[in-house]
Amino acid sequence: MAIYGTALLAICLLLGLMIGKLLGLMIGVQANVGGVGIAMLLLIFLCDRMRRSGRMKPLTEQGILFWSAIYIPIVVAMAASQNVVKAIDGGALALVAGVLVVAVSFAMVPLIDRFSRSAELASEDVVLPGPVDSAQRIDSVQRTDSVQRTDRDDEVGSSDESGDDPA
Incomplete structure (x- = not known):
């Protein structure tokens, strides 16, 4: 089974990890700082650009949606487990x-x-004067609706009651 969008995802991930590693070195931390988040932002940006320019094919978009459905929960679970281990050690x-x-x-x-x-x-909602809670607002809208129905019923009833029925 071919999964489209894998190359775009891989490029974004590699760029994000490299940028995250550089950020870590710049601030003096021996770790990747936000590389996965940067990769996701790059993927969102590139997908949007490709969609606007008409270069994003439907199969590619479906493949990226597939990867995001699998990838995001896995990354979140991995990050959460690392945070718990660090918190216990901390x-x-x-x-x-x-x-x-x-x-x-x-x-x-x-x-x-x-x-x-x-x-x-x-x-x-329709803007009503003074402070009104949502229950009063809904009640007033329902009353207005029922008044409109009654007016229509009266119009229909008055034409039937006139006795000017041509038939």
Whole structure:
């Protein structure tokens, strides 16, 4: 089975790893600093450029989507396992910091969800004067809709009741 997009992915990965290694040397760390992230950014940039210029073929795009579906979870799992090993070797402070970051991240999920829902409602709703919560806003929209239906029913009913039926 041929998987398209492998060459583009390989080029981006090699460039990202080289840039990450150079960044590590520049800041005095004997490690790759962000090479995989740089590779992913390069892949996104190059795919976008190729798509806009019309050089991205559908099979290549599907191949890149296949690799990204496999590649990203593996890289995240590898990085997470390395971070856990380093945190355990680093002592109690590193463990506490890791647990604290995870707890804060979990606590932020409902807050982000609330902001995204309010943004969706704001873009769809009619602006009403004064502070109105979402339940009142939905209720007013439903009442307006039912009033419009009643008006249409009255118009249809009045033409039937007039007795001017030509048939």
